[in-house]
Amino acid sequence: MDDINIAMAHHYEVPSDECYLVAEAKAGNKGAFEQLIKPYHSLLFGVARGLLKHGEDIEDAIQDTLIQSWQKLPNLRDDALFKPWLMRILVNKCKGRYRFKITESLDVQPEGLLTSNDNVEDRQLRMLVEDLPLKLREPLLLHYFAGFTVEESARILHTPLNTVKSRLKRSRALLRTAWMGKEDEI
């Protein structure tokens, strides 16, 4: 997989030891890989959860992401771009699973690991986000949840910048309409 060529200065802070951990993991050090992934647990889970409905799919997508990123890590040219690179793999894995589920008959399963620690508003917001089409959810999660800039999100998604901008605008408009009484928060 190609590196994400983000020409501009990174919007996010690259942790000081991340490049060292990437180099170690590239050389085959699994412990370093685990350390490298640790700060991104919530990011991996949150984005996968936003793109997929079922707990089982989320786990599988994260596992597939870990396996592929381990295998392809030596091909990553710029160690500082580990985070967007990881996110691109995750988004692709989720998309693959999403398409697979669409073509199958949707067999709704109990949410399993998704039911814990919820409050009503969080659940409401997630339901609204889930109702958005996948192509609107992707930039929404990358930009607002994962903290990537619009430009970085566009590169991760391999989508033109203006398309991402308009998708973000549209997704927020749809959420604003749907979430009566909380419009000012969106």
Add this chain to the structure above:
Amino acid sequence: MRKNDKFGSRLRSAYGPVPSEIPSMIHETIDMLPERKRGHIKHLSWLAACIALLLVTSFITPLGAYAMNQIKVFFAQTLGIPEFDDYANTVEVKNTQGDVEVKSDSVYFDGERLVIGYSVSTNTKPLFQTWMDAKDIKLPTEHNDYDIDEMKAQEIMELLNDAIKNYDLQNDQFKASATKESLM
């Protein structure tokens, strides 16, 4: 707080908390990942594969032989073998009989031997394809080495000229006037 930030923190609150199963699942997955070769071992494997490929092609194609020769020339010059002389750029001798052409493509004197690399082709086809034809009619494409004493450059060029002009295409060998003995 700006609206964007507010919405971002809302989303993080909705999607953020990581269930306890996730870190242990990640740990188990990483534990089961296959061991990966160290980076430099992988690079060395590639290098070894390239060298092996080059060696093989040097025996079966004129282009491979030429590449091999260039490497030999490069190392000889870099390592500073005192009597090494490369004539590849100054000597180009060819002999044509009918459609078949014998042409020198590398010539050097390493202090002990004059090494003449030559290729065989026809006028109508490019070298690589021609090599296939040449093989069919049993013409050699390998390098030939001739042991000779130290000579001056001019003498070597003359010798080379004679050698290739005297190549007997019919019998697939150098004629009597340019045999190994006569070159020494």
